[in-house]
Amino acid sequence: MAEIHLRNVSKRWGSFVGVKSFDLEIADAEFLVLLGPSGCGKTTTMRMIAGLEDLTEGEIRIGDKVVNDLTPKDRDVAMVFQSYGLYPTMTVYENIRFPLKVRKVPQVQHDEMVMRAAEMVELTDFLHRKPAALSGGQRQRVALARAIVRKPTVFLMDEPLSNLDAKLRVSTRAQIKNLHHELRTTTIYVTHDQIEAMTLADRVVVMNKGEVQQVGTPIDIYDNPANTFVAGFIGSPAMNLMEGTMTGGVFEGRNVRIPGFDGVRDGAVIVGFRAEDAALAETGEIAAPVYSMELLGDSSMATVQAGGTLVAIKAAKDFSAEIGAPVAASVPAAICHLFDPATGLRIAKGAA
């Protein structure tokens, strides 16, 4: 049993706010991803859970124990660091065994436990090397093995893949997902890479400037972003966000006119849609000259200027147009999301 409760958790350094009243319940065996740009407070939140950082305010519970004043060693958590934090003077075997040694696990069990952890991450061939003699991916797996060797109640992972090259990142991601499925340990995973978040998470917490923006399943935050920050952060490419005004249910901005927002109140508004939801057409809600064309492989992306920004629209891979040639795109009101330009918050469609 290892639910984690964060109640009103805050971190301030002087007048600088690192994390602002964070409230969250994390279920047992859940894979939770903290996602956000660098400096958003996600790592600080994790370090407070680990006990490496003091709380300014609030309360953290792991299971039914308040851990605010416990040192990291008494919290029964394991952590994988961004730069792995391997002990350079110890061999791989000693590195993995270290948590067992300092936690006074009976000597006789060490060998078996280390070997099992090493097997899970396929490290058995490297046990007698020093970390300096390993590749980046192997070091990363040593860090993983060291975390899983003693079956902690919580796993914490701080951007564990960011120092790997693109190819290794994909395979290690799969390995982490598989490990979690096998061990069923509550896991908190920090990343700035939204693809990692989407592929790994049961639930994602999007953070910005120390504040939680949205908590939800990956599908949920992708389909129903709570505000313009989440909309602009999630997805590749991110959601197009056009500025304009709403008059009598019709949205108008530069090079764009979308009717059909009945019941939405008049005034300035931000309209967002995803590139893959729109389509190029003979005539449509957006009509503008092509700004640039990019071939992505399985498709191509046309960019035009509309509503005060650059708007991307997905097209078939054989589509081509000269820069400056006029194109049109169909962006029906049904695929659009509305946001309040003042607060950035989502406006429910059809609401008055």
Next chain:
Amino acid sequence: MKHKTFLWFVLPSGVAMFLFIALPIVSVLIQSVYAPHEQVVIEVENCGPFGCTKATSIDQAATAALREAEPLGRFVGDDIYTNRNHLAFAEIATLWAGAESLGMFWSQLLNLPFYGALAFTLTYTFVVTPGAIILGFLIALSVNAIPRVFRGPTIFFSLLPMIVTPLIGALILFWMIDARGILGTALQAIAGDPTLSVKASTPLTWIMLMVYGIWSSAPFAFVVYYAGLQTVPQDTLESAMIDGASRWERIRYVVLPHLLPLTTFMALIKIMDNFRVFEPIVSFNAAAHAQSLSYFIYSDLGGETRLLSSAAATSVLTILGVAILLSPVLVRTWKSFGKA
């Protein structure tokens, strides 16, 4: 790190510094306002057949008892600070009134022991510091220009004047500059004066001390600049070349700005070190011609009569001097920290 853990880790070091640096500063402050007890004198009337004579004698027991009871001595306030051996206010006033010209006043002022020591210390600090930095910079440029294989041995020999014990380095030079030593003889030959003696002349002694100072602190500047030259950003240097900068302009706009922070750092360290100049005066046996503040304290402390109060007052004044020299750094730190 938790406050309590931090405290335990820092404790040994902190206690050592508190007991043997912070408290001694307090101790010199206190000592500087007390003077030793005078001997207790008693008057005894000896009446003999030829009438009575009054004689004074020292009451040893009473003196000892008094010293035992108040080991610090008697409280004298700022007397020691203002006496002739320190700030000498009264003497300065007389000098000022009696001096015919500013130059005369000045030269008489420097005859007062404290002002003489202060003048030498400041001259030494502000001649040796830039001198050593410039010499060190030239050595660094030269070493950077020679092939790599020669650099190791060159650095080895260049380090020696700095590494060697100051007292000993100064002694070695002193023996050479002695009238019978190789440099002293050479100087006599050059000057054509067989009686020339560096030791006997105040200006030559000053120059000699400063030459020693530059000799012994140039290696530090050299090493720092040499390391700095290794880290000059090559990209910037190359882009400056492509932009059409001449060799001099590249040095002016790329290399020197890169070395500037190092120079500030070094100047700070060297000013602190040179301000405490002391050992070479002992080695050169130069006290008759040049005294520094540190030497002034040393000579008060040593010898038959340990003039603790006088030394303490000079120490306090020296510490004030250090504080004034350091104040720009402290103010800057304070400001930059206030912003952060």
Next chain:
Amino acid sequence: MSIAANRRSPLLQTFLGAFLILWLMVAAFPFLWTLWGSFKVEGDFFSKADWSNAIFGTLTEVETGAPFTLDGYYGAWVQEEFWRAALNTLIVVVSVVVISLTFGTLGGYALSRSPYRYAFWLLIIALMFRAMPPITLVSGYLLPFFQWNLWGHLPTTIIVLVAINQPFTLWMLTAFFRNIPKDLDESAMVDGCSQFQAFRHVIIPVMWPGVITTGLFSFLLAYNDFAVTAMLLSKENQTMVPKIASFLGTTQTKGNVMFAVASVVSVTAPLFVLVLFFQRQIVSGLTAGAVKG
């Protein structure tokens, strides 16, 4: 690095080369001259008549029958019991280095890991302490040390030198510990160590390069000190440097100067060896604070 940006004109190259040779002579010649002269008699070491006597040892040959003599060394080490001073120096220096480093690693580690402001101010205070001329502190010690009968003993001098050493040691080690990634001790703490265990198991094994460099400078400070050892040690506990200074007081006696010369060479020799073996560490230590700004 023979890339275009570093090319120099031949004239400049020649000038720099000549300057460097001049500097090397200035830097090294005094030591070689004194080393050579220490095997002569006083008449040759200070040879008014003909400087070549100092090289060929004419008078030395007349007086002792050989161009080289160990009289100076015999006089200093045996007759004047310089070995006692050497032994005292050994005791003082080893103790100072060991204690300084023990205190300094603990303090420097804590300072490098504490995010709080007081850690910063502690370093600034240490910097101010570093600026105090040692002799001003000595004048603060004498009265209480006389009063409490602490004056003259080796342990007193050792602990005083340790304290005077601390500001510098703390600065240097803090800088070294900052270069050891925090991840290391933090993973140890998550793995189940207390802060002290993390320090012991994980930081100590990787800190030696920094500790050795800092130790070299602690060694130099203790070995080269004159102000503290001269004022705080009684005659029988004197270390080498004040002992040499006391030789100077009696230079009028013939031959005594040669005792001083021989002991000066004896004191310098270990420093030569030190630079020879640890040149790289010394250079890196000198620049550690500076290059990072």
